[in-house]
Amino acid sequence: MRARRVRGRAGRLQVIVTDARGRPVASGGLGPWLTRAAPASARGVVSVALVSDAVIRRLNRVHRGQDKATDVLSFPVSSQAPGSRPFLGDLAIATGVARRQARDYGHSFATELRVLALHGLLHLLGYDHETDHGRMAHAEARLGRRAGLPAALTARAPHRPTHS
Secondary structure (H helix, E strand, C coil): CCCCCCCCCCCCEEEEEEECCCCECCCCCHHHHHHHHCCCCCCEEEEEEEECHHHHHHHHHHHHCCCCCCCEEEEECCCCCCCCCCEEEEEEEEHHHHHHHHHHHCCCHHHHHHHHHHHHHHHHCCCCCCCCCCHHHHHHHHHHHHCCCCCCHHHCCCCCCCCC
16 A cells, blocks of 8 residues: 655645555545645655455454454554655555445545545544544544534544544
């Protein structure tokens, strides 16, 4: 899922959207939207892979020990090459789960991808809704409102899939 070549203006967030094999995909403007919706402090490159439920289930099993499909997984980068443009990490979003959640919450698939991408980006930036006493939920709600999202992922009913 890693980006092969990084271009764009230094100092700003760059989002690359691909399939599970790293090939660019049409994503309804997800990359530019996430760049605009991101916190002003977000700098570097993020790779977003739109993957099947089977792929996300395998990733969830391997990396989190949970043998089930989930909506979004975040893989932050732990180290950088000196002098390189920061690579924040990878996001994997399950398209099947996203379609079902969009239907359940009464909005479009594109909107659901945005909800999940913003949530995953915040994880890459170091937020953790399980331990930060509402800091991530607050940031996600504020950024989501500003970007026109119906609701933050952390604000949803407890029946939503677990993610990371």
